[in-house]
Amino acid sequence: MVKEKHVLGISGGKDSSALAVYMKVARPEIVVEYFFTDTGKELPEVYEYLDRLEGFLGKPITRLNPDRDFDFWLRQYNTFLPSANTRWCTRQLKLRPFESWIKGFVKDGYRVFSYVAIRADEESRSGYRSPDPNIEVIFPFREDGIDKEGVFELLDNVGLGLPSYYDWRSRSGCTFCFFQQKIEWVGLLETHPEAYDEAISYEKTAIEHGSPFTWSQGESLIELRRPERVEQIKRDHERRVERRRKVIESPLRSNQLVDIDELYGSSKPCVVCHK
Structure with a gap:
């Protein structure tokens, strides 16, 4: 039999956190490894919420720390800030550590299933897809018709609610994310x-x-x-x-x-x- 590894990335936002809750409650037969790619520039509220989520999941969320931090990559890009057109921060601080991590599983003979929290009401959005045939991306919320209301219900039903930064911001991620309004x-x-x-x-x-x-x-x-x-x-x-x-x-x-x-x-x- 082919060995399987199931992984789910947590951003500190509502959707990925709700998906983690959903996988534990609705698909308990699947053993999921949760991970968080830490840039070192996250909001403190994100770390606090991750701790609360770990308490519900009953297992740790693996922190994937990039081997080179934001300051290193800023120097590599001649101190030019990342932007919507040149998202080097996402590529180097989020995708690179994730790809390195799952490639280790593939090398060890695993087929990797990556769960992404794109909702049923987000038809135009697409998630990360790997060219490696041994890595399959799955969208449980789309498959099961869970929309924004469903996300709120999942988080409320287990007593997690929303991260506190939603009082003033609609995103997790770096404190200086250029997508901020x-x-x-x-x-x-x-x-x-x-x-x-x-x-x-x-x-x-x-x-x-x-x-x-x-x-x-x-x-x-x-x-x-x-x-x-x-x-x-x-x-x-x-x-x-x-x-x-x-x-x-x-x-x-x-x-x-x-x-x-x-x-x-x-x-x-x-x-x-x-x-």
Whole structure:
């Protein structure tokens, strides 16, 4: 018989955490190894939530630490910041450690099944797919028709709820993720000012070396943190929220939680980072 290994990546976000819960509750016959690729620049709330999730799962979530950190790769890319068009952070800090880890299983003769938390209501999204025929990607939520409401129910039913950063941000991942909307940068400034200052230092160095990118499109973080700019961003955000609430009829919880990506119609962020 071919040996099998079942793996599931946890980002610290609601969907991947709910999938971990789902696999334990609905498919207990499958022995799953859970992993988290740690960039070292994650929100502290992510680590806290991972600890809570481990308590429910009754087993550790393997931390895959890249052998070279963000600062190393930033130097390799001539201090140019990652962006939506050049996602070297995802490639080097998330995919590279994951691929190295599962290739070890394949080398040992395993067929690897990787479970990805793309929901039934996300028809346009696709997950990581390996060219290796010994690595198969599975989408349990799509197969079983579980949507956003189902994700909330799974997390609520076991007492986990949502990670606390959902109070101000719609994604897990690095504190300075370039996919953040401006209101999320304001949230970082007010919740973790030391992380915001670190992001500024990276941005200043990048600009000094000719990088065409800032973390937030169209303005630097120094400009964004000006009090009058912060208030403007907050006012714009509240107007968007109110407009969305006026067209929502369902009282279900997912409609009460503001999904910032949906609210702003952003480009598709990295599934491997923040699902």
